[in-house]
Amino acid sequence: MRSPKFTSILLSLLPLPLLPTCSWAAATDSIPTQNTQYCLFGHPLGQADFCFGLSVTNHSDPRPDHDFHKDFHISLSVRRSSSAGGRRGWTAVGTGPVMAGSVMVIVYGEPGEGRPVVSVRSVGGHHQPGVVTYRGVDGEEVKGEVKGEGEVGKGGRVRVVRAEWVDLREGQGGRRHGGDEKGRRHDDDEMEEARVPDGPVAYAARVEVVCEMCDKFGSVQDWGGAAAATGGGKGGGMPWIWAWNDDQDFEQDGGTWEVGAKLKMHRHRGGSGGYGRFWVDMARAYTDGVKEVKHEWDFEEREQNKRVGTSDGPIGFGAWFDFVVRVWSLAKIHGVVMGVGFLGLFPLGVVMIRMSSGKGRPFKRHWRVQAVATAVAVGGAMIGGKLSKWHMPKTLHQWLGAGIVIGLVVQSVLGWRHHVDFVRIKRRTWISYGHIWLGRAVVAGGFANVVLGMLLSGKAAGSIWLVVVVGALEAAGLGWWLWRAKRQRKQVVAGEDGTEALALMPRASDGGDNYFALDESEEETSDEDQDGKISDEEALRKKSVDSASSVKKGSVAVKD
Incomplete structure (x- = not known):
């Protein structure tokens, strides 16, 4: 793990024109155990609000002339209010630059009641994603429904190791981040008119997912995620996607808090309006010699930690060119x-x-x-x-x-x-x-x-x-x-x-x-x-x- 001092010195040596391209933010007072982090603090503006952390480890000890795979340790924190609006919608992150073939972790549920629902899904195109086979937080197997071209996983395994609601008001005073509470979002789709959150942040759904041998999934293979983690990938940057819906009322729609619940579409506007991409420096995410990663959960409360080893755009010119050529639909x-x-x-x-x-x-x-x-x-x-x-x-x-x-x-x-x-x-x-x-x-x-x-x-x-x-x-x-x-x-x-x-x-x-x-x-x-x-x-x-x-x-x- 790199120290804050080393990271600050390294960034200070970069030419100023390069800093906006990388847009990495190194914390000066606290670095959590996640090697890389990406956060959006949009709740006070009625926008997406979550924090994502990633560390990559070897699935097994490397041996001479032996190909070893990588495990992705994903942490996700989704902040909600305690009012009725807090139970609406869902938040998701996924591997790769598009939905097709992505391994998506989707979180929804009623804050403070039981556990948040963690649904791992994928899809063969831009359609309703289906549940893939994975293990739940209690070790139970969740049977997948994704078949054919949308099937992900030719040997890779996904398991949920943590899912809980944490009351942020206990000892933290319901701290708010991201802007003035009077801010409004503008959207252009058919959903309800954007609204200001009807209460301050009260709970956070904290989720840990381990994607074992994740480099076997196509969305990771295509972008050299495993190779990048050891310095062999193109530019070291791998794209990820996120999406968000704040309108769906699962109970009113006749559904239940199940992993296979039908999801309404995210908002059409990119950015904080409904979906987006971010890039992770996979070489930085790699943790050599560590068999188990334990995550701290203070990063979502710190503005200075919202970009650690991550960026809103491809990292470097080579990654930009690769993205345009390969991702442009x-x-x-x-x-x-x-x-x-x-x-x-x-x-x-x-x-x-x-x-x-x-x-x-x-x-x-x-x-x-x-x-x-x-x-x-x-x-x-x-x-x-x-x-x-x-x-x-x-x-x-x-x-x-x-x-x-x-x-x-x-x-x-x-x-x-x-x-x-x-x-x-x-x-x-x-x-x-x-x-x-x-x-x-x-x-x-x-x-x-x-x-x-x-x-x-x-x-x-x-x-x-x-x-x-x-x-x-x-x-x-x-x-x-x-x-x-x-x-x-x-x-x-x-x-x-x-x-x-x-x-x-x-x-x-x-x-x-x-x-x-x-x-x-x-x-x-x-x-x-x-x-x-x-x-x-x-x-x-x-x-x-x-x-x-x-x-x-x-x-x-x-x-x-």
């Missing part, structure tokens, strides 16, 4: 891909057709960018289809997404047809305007669907408003661009041969390119070969522009 990838397409690439394509500067013809730049944007959007739609297992759409987000994909296909065909017709007849048709307006509708619908997707996935209000503001600014900018282009176009007289004398924006001195049009020779010739050359059509267009300029100058001379 398909839903997040789907959202990012669609956001890039509809907030970035499609608006860029609209700008490209109206820019005269830069390499290449505007039409070429336009269709190339739009082709990439369409490919990105279709790829994102394929990910969305996989997420829904290719079932019929059920939500507005899914229906709108399907309509947008169809609209993209139709809009692309209209764009190709417009180009072919314009090269032939040198004027726009209804197909041209259909391509333009359908494109605008698709981009607007795509942006709206990005926002709907964020709402559906329970993103924070701040993130959603940021996307809305960015989209509104883009729409305002493009609207001004189109208005200015239309105003400029009205000042130009079209050529007698039917070609457009000027594109939507003022071009260079050569008179500009046809809007949405290239002749066949230009399609087959590189941009570099076109420099310094003027085709017959360009000559006619230039003549038309010069004629229009002469008429305008003559009118000014007459007025003078």
Whole structure:
């Protein structure tokens, strides 16, 4: 066990920019026997309130050429009030970064009455977790109900060694931590409106769980928890999850205080609102040569001990990169891909057709960018289809997404047809305007669907408003661009041969390119070969522009 003095000296040697990344807090007056701790003191604000401690030991004495496993000694303290609200809800912590495959320890019950309920569960996906086989505090075996892909434990064993309510008012005066009692929490789900706790902290459910050979569980294996404990893991940090519900009334819902009670979902908002992640420095959690770990229970009352060998984010750049690559769900990838397409690439394509500067013809730049944007959007739609297992759409987000994909296909065909017709007849048709307006509708619908997707996935209000503001600014900018282009176009007289004398924006001195049009020779010739050359059509267009300029100058001379 490292001493407080050694830890303080070590942290003082770190560069200041690294300290927020690690965000480890070393206590100066007391270090409990848990090597690592993570605490949230949210009760006075109506938020999650618990303390988690972890120590890792060898399951058996290491021998040469022998693989030995690790035991995880988990301590959990959940603080509750003595009023009716104290019996509501549940609190859980689990191994790994997501629910799937996690070994979750869930605590609930009526404060001060009997023992708190300790339910060890897992699940194969983001569904209702089921009880796994484990031993209770009295040595009784609790039969598991998790089967198939959700089954955890190919040899690992879990046993509860302690579960009791402790009255914090005896000799401690019901001390409060975490902020002003008048604070309120804001949530965006269907549960009851957030409320201020109806009483001070009175009890703590204190639970000890030993996960024997815990490295056999998939959620620990995948993150190298055992290897990290001996210095061989990636960055030494392993992600854990926590979740919280303060609304469920087990007795009113017709349930009982049983380990297999049906649980209501946690709140949708991340952070103290309902769920979150934290990282444990597994190398620090490892206790070499210790067969039994005895835990002290003073850490939940000490603010300075709320982060000991733990962090709210991955510890180190390598852990961040590993987390993003391995944990980002398909839903997040789907959202990012669609956001890039509809907030970035499609608006860029609209700008490209109206820019005269830069390499290449505007039409070429336009269709190339739009082709990439369409490919990105279709790829994102394929990910969305996989997420829904290719079932019929059920939500507005899914229906709108399907309509947008169809609209993209139709809009692309209209764009190709417009180009072919314009090269032939040198004027726009209804197909041209259909391509333009359908494109605008698709981009607007795509942006709206990005926002709907964020709402559906329970993103924070701040993130959603940021996307809305960015989209509104883009729409305002493009609207001004189109208005200015239309105003400029009205000042130009079209050529007698039917070609457009000027594109939507003022071009260079050569008179500009046809809007949405290239002749066949230009399609087959590189941009570099076109420099310094003027085709017959360009000559006619230039003549038309010069004629229009002469008429305008003559009118000014007459007025003078």
